[in-house]
Amino acid sequence: MKVTWWGVRGSVPVPGKDTVAFGGNTACVSVEFGERIVIFDAGTGIRACGNYLLAKHKPVEATIFISHTHWDHIQGFPFFVPAYIPGNRFVIGGPVSDVGGKTIRQAMELQTRYEHFPVRIEQLGARIEYVDCTEGIIEEERPTITACRVNHPATCLAYRIEHEGKVFVYGGDHEPYRNVYRDGDNGEEIDEEFLTELDANVEEQNRKIVDFCSGADLISWDAQYTKDEYRNKIGWGHGWYEYNMEFAQKTCAGHIVFTHHDPARTDAQLNEYEKRLRPSADINGFNLDFAREGLVVEI
Ligand SMILES: [Zn+2]
Ligand SMILES: [Zn+2]
Numbered sequence: 001m002k003v004t005w006w007g008v009r010g011s012v013p014v015p016g017k018d019t020v021a022f023g024g025n026t027a028c029v030s031v032e033f034g035e036r037i038v039i040f041d042a043g044t045g046i047r048a049c050g051n052y053l054l055a056k057h058k059p060v061e062a063t064i065f066i067s068h069t070h071w072d073h074i075q076g077f078p079f080f081v082p083a084y085i086p087g088n089r090f091v092i093g094g095p096v097s098d099v100g101g102k103t104i105r106q107a108m109e110l111q112t113r114y115e116h117f118p119v120r121i122e123q124l125g126a127r128i129e130y131v132d133c134t135e136g137i138i139e140e141e142r143p144t145i146t147a148c149r150v151n152h153p154a155t156c157l158a159y160r161i162e163h164e165g166k167v168f169v170y171g172g173d174h175e176p177y178r179n180v181y182r183d184g185d186n187g188e189e190i191d192e193e194f195l196t197e198l199d200a201n202v203e204e205q206n207r208k209i210v211d212f213c214s215g216a217d218l219i220s221w222d223a224q225y226t227k228d229e230y231r232n233k234i235g236w237g238h239g240w241y242e243y244n245m246e247f248a249q250k251t252c253a254g255h256i257v258f259t260h261h262d263p264a265r266t267d268a269q270l271n272e273y274e275k276r277l278r279p280s281a282d283i284n285g286f287n288l289d290f291a292r293e294g295l296v297v298e299i
Pocket of ligand 1: 010011027070072073173260
């Protein structure tokens with residue numbers, strides 16, 4: 001499998017002199033194996049991915065899995081040129097939103113209503129089909145693709161591809177599950193027994209994500225914050241470096257790539273954090289990279 005990062009930024013595109021090296025486009029990763037092309041998320045990075053595919057394939061056929069429909073994961077799709085060309089064919093898969101109940105098709109169509117964009121998605125030349133994805137098996141073999149729900153303010157899925165003995169996991173946006181009552185979020189007095197039961201439940205949910213990633217050759221993972229930044233952004237739905245380092249160790253993965261960089265993070269800071277964290281990855285037996293636009297990893 002050839003995995004390429006086209007957009008590595010979280011939340012909003014950030015072009016400029018401080019983001020030239022890592023890149024300012026939002027989430028998009030492609031995976032190529034055999035004749036198959038799978039794309040994860042359609043942030044602004046999908047524009048360059050589309051141009052690459054057009055130069056290489058005729059027609060272009062791909063499956064696009066959307067982790068969730070926050071803007072930074074879908075806003076590039078109207079600029080994905082292969083979707084305008086008759087003869088090309090795409091399957092777009094993604095979760096049905098818990099909030100508002102929109103299917104992936106409805107959510108994708110919403111952003112190209114005339115209030116927002118001049119061309120409706122229904123007018124595009126390529127054939128586009130939609131698949132609603134839920135946790136569990138999505139495709140059973142060659143490759144096996146499974147999904148796992150992760151903790152984010154919107155319904156969000158992580159995806160795992162297994163092909164010819166190799167495993168890639170695309171994490172989507174998320175923070176670890178936590179016991180919101182233990183954190184005193186709602187100010188109520190809560191029975192200790194109930195709290196302990198919830199602690200066990202939270203632990204189980206977090207263990208499920210470790211199991212989902214277990215033994216992966218390569219993981220692309222939301223690492224937007226430092227631990228200090230996370231303290232002020234609990235509940236915003238993103239991970240932090242220190243937790244993710246422990247997480248990577250628990251999964252026994254071979255290689256983890258931190259992505260969804262905070263829009264405020266400069267190239268110099270990303271280089272510095274990468275340098276600081278790598279020795280710990282070395283000691284614990286996995287490779288660590290901070291995603292840059294154009295990063296390619298073959299597994
Ligand atoms: Zn995001
Ligand atoms: Zn999000």
